[in-house]
Amino acid sequence: MKKLSGVILAAFVLMLGGTAMAQSLADQAKVARQQPKKSAAKVYTEDDLPSVPESKMAEESHAAEATAANAEAAKEAPSADAAAASGDADEKDNAGAKEDDAAAKEQAAKDKEAADADAKEWKSKVDDQKQQINMLEKEVDLMQRENKLRQASYYGDAGNQLRDQKKWADEQRQYQTDFEAKQKALADAKEKLDDTREQVRKSGISESKLQ
Numbered sequence: 317m318k319k320l321s322g323v324i325l326a327a328f329v330l331m332l333g334g335t336a337m338a339q340s341l342a343d344q345a346k347v348a349r350q351q352p353k354k355s356a357a358k359v360y361t362e363d364d365l366p367s368v369p370e371s372k373m374a375e376e377s378h379a380a381e382a383t384a385a386n387a388e389a390a391k392e393a394p395s396a397d398a399a400a401a402s403g404d405a406d407e408k409d410n411a412g413a414k415e416d417d418a419a420a421k422e423q424a425a426k427d428k429e430a431a432d433a434d435a436k437e438w439k440s441k442v443d444d445q446k447q448q449i450n451m452l453e454k455e456v457d458l459m460q461r462e463n464k465l466r467q468a469s470y471y472g473d474a475g476n477q478l479r480d481q482k483k484w485a486d487e488q489r490q491y492q493t494d495f496e497a498k499q500k501a502l503a504d505a506k507e508k509l510d511d512t513r514e515q516v517r518k519s520g521i522s523e524s525k526l527q
Contacts, residue, residue, distance in 0.1 A: 435525040438516045442526050445509040452502040459498060463491050 470476055470484055477484075516526060 431521070434519065435521045438512070438519070438521060439526045441512055442509065442516070445505060445512060449502065449505045449509060452498065452505055456495070456498050456502060459491070459495050463495075466491075 466487070470480070513523070513526075516523070
């Protein structure tokens with residue numbers, strides 16, 4: 317009796333387990349049916365891509381090349397502008413240097429012209445003073461020779477000494493006064509010439525330009 321009860325109990329347990337398993341499988345199937353089916357990923361080939369004309373592809377290639385060239389030119393533009401600016405600056409510097417050189421030459425020519433004019437003026441003064449000195453020297457020499465002749469004539473005639481003593485004395489005093497004045501004029505002229513030459517030396521004019 318006990319064996320029969322055990323068999324029945326085992327069969328009941330197996331039945332319950334089978335029912336639970338069947339119910340679990342049914343639930344899983346229901347959940348699977350409720351979920352949307354995933355579509356398989358499609359693989360695209362060249363046939364699926366839209367055809368593009370070769371001319372359009374060439375245009376797009378040229379456009380890409382032009383864009384790249386423009387970008388490169390844009391990069392090089394600052395360098396070109398800098399080089400152009402540097403060239404303009406160098407040209408301006410050269411032009412400025414030429415203008416400065418021309419101005420310096422022009423100023424040097426003016427300075428030389430002014431120096432030559434000054435030298436010419438000083439030379440004229442020196443020549444005039446030399447001429448005056450030469451004239452005074454001749455006058456002094458002439459006065460001395462004429463007085464020697466008068467003395468020879470006076471002392472050579474005893475009668476003249478007796479008759480014209482007073483006249484002779486007056487003439488000698490006048491001669492001495494005139495002679496001393498002439499000698500003073502000559503000395504002043506020579507001193508003036510020395511002063512003029514000193515002024516010429518201080519002005520920086522060469523003595524050779526006064527010759």
